[in-house]
Amino acid sequence: MEKINSFLSFKKSTECLCARVECKILRSHLLREMEGAWEIAFVLFQVWLSIVVGLIVLPAMFGVSLGFTDIYIKVLVKTLEWATLRIQRGQKEQPTLPSQSANGIIEKDDGSMEEEIGELRRSHPKNLAGGDFTMCDAFYFCKKGIENIVEDQVTQRFTSEELASWNLLTRTNNNFRYISVRLTIIWGLGVFIRYCILLPLRITLAVIGLSWLVIGTTLVGLLPSCNAKNWLSDLVHITCYRICARGLSATIRYHNKENRPKKGGICVANHTSPIDIVILANDGCYAMVGQVHGGLMGVIQRSIVRSCPHVWFERSEMKDRHAVAKRLKDHIADKTKLPILIFPEGTCINNTSVMMFKKGSFEIGGTIYPVAIKYDPQFGDAFWNSAKYNMVSYLLRMMTSWAIVCNVWYLPPMTRQDGEDAVQFANRVKSAIAHQGGLVDLSWDGGLKREKVKESFKEEQQKMYSSMIVGSDFHEASVGPA
């Protein structure tokens, strides 16, 4: 009996011991597996990084394209065409009216005030004794007023351009309803590709690009002034901008490269987004002009100014127009310095039109090299609506679009002619840019989105109308919308 009891207790203790040992083995097994998982993750990350560096960064440094972006764009175009056809099939019951402009929602008569009122009056006999007025003249102003209530030219330019057909991004989906299961699946696939594959890739590239910019320019800045320094500085700048451009899947076509801005000149372009700088700097080196910022921007500004001269203004200096003009003049007088890059509109416009150019940049003198930038909205809307999005959410939107496709036209250089004042010169340059880029040439001031209209505009309207009524003096229409 005792023997059985002792045997049983021995058995129990060995069982306990075994259980404890098993626990220990399991725990060390798990730990090893976790470490193994970390190792695998680390290895994957290394592979990922080397792919990115090898296939994207290095070719970017040498300006070579491996053709991935081209294939990507081709596939995208085919998919979007298919999607468009599906949507059109689904919308067949709605009659399609011809759309005059991509952004307009109401049909606007393009006639001038004289033409419109003339048409109104056709039924009336002309009586010149008391002046040429009829009660239906008010209809013209009334209709114009109501048209502006429904849609006005200025606010229109600060909202994103509407697409004729959907490009599978939720953000551009205004008028398009649910069409079919297949389309929804493709859209879902698109979301996955954009957010899980493209976004991490692009963020990696952006980080690499910007950090290389800061580090590279700081290193170059340590060298003494010599030709090699300038050459190296250009190389660093271009490489970083190329990496950033790849980070946005940007496909840029440059036209008329023989008109590229030269040293000692001023490059002038229409402004749609902060990315414009990356787009232009991919094909040449420019001296940037701007206000000193804090934070990350400030770090970048301080480092790039070490390797080549850029023009950064303190906020207090900006108010003194003469000081600003003098600094810019000194910069372009020195023929070894890079051409200045200026955006005379002063604010971001939605890339369907060009608004008033501020005359400040055109008073400095020197040669102006106009550049027109036109984005293709089918692949991603590049417009920065600063009222709606801050910089970070804007960049995220850019990085989750399909791609940025744009055309850049270099226009022949222009100089101010005798008898032309700064405003007329600015308008001449603006028309040339608008004409080349296929944008609408507007006289409105981009700053108007924040300020009130000047009384002079109303007077313009009154002048034009009165010249029809009284007819004796012909009032010359000066700067102002017709």
Next chain:
Amino acid sequence: MGSTNSTLLKIPNVEVLMQETGFSPAHIIRLHDRFKALDKEGRGHLCPQDFGAIKELAMNPIGDRIIGAFFSPGKEMVDFHTFVKILAHFRPVDKDRPKEPNSPELINSRSNKLKFAFQLYDQDKDGKISRDELLKVLRAMLGMQVTEEQLESIADRTIQEADLDRDDAISFEEFRKSLEKVNIDHKMSIRFLR
């Protein structure tokens, strides 16, 4: 993906609105977006300053009168329904719609369009455009570009031509008669592209 149906549902009494005004769902949605865009502070109604913020309207010589047409006398707010109903005056005339004998007159009929224009002149809403009111409109449209005498002679001639019952004012009937040859449908209509 489809946000159109949900937007329509957010608008109260949208069916009645479409029935009364004749706007299609897509147009109502566009007008709703525009209403929200003008209503910058998100109050759900518009006040005269919101209209005044439209740059091109501010430079229109009779802009104030057009804005005034949206607000009933004494009221300083206009809600979405009223907004759409007033804009409905400018819908193109439906040529295909059959004329039902007992149906109320359409908002965008020729007569109602003329009435809208009439009230731009007739600010005190007494049904007649007096000489004074005509002078005021002329001054608004011509500004400082003409002299007082020129204005008065224009006003006199206009009343002389249109005033048939010699009461030195233009009633709505006289207004309508003097403009009977004008293509109101074309000149007082706004077509939506989509």
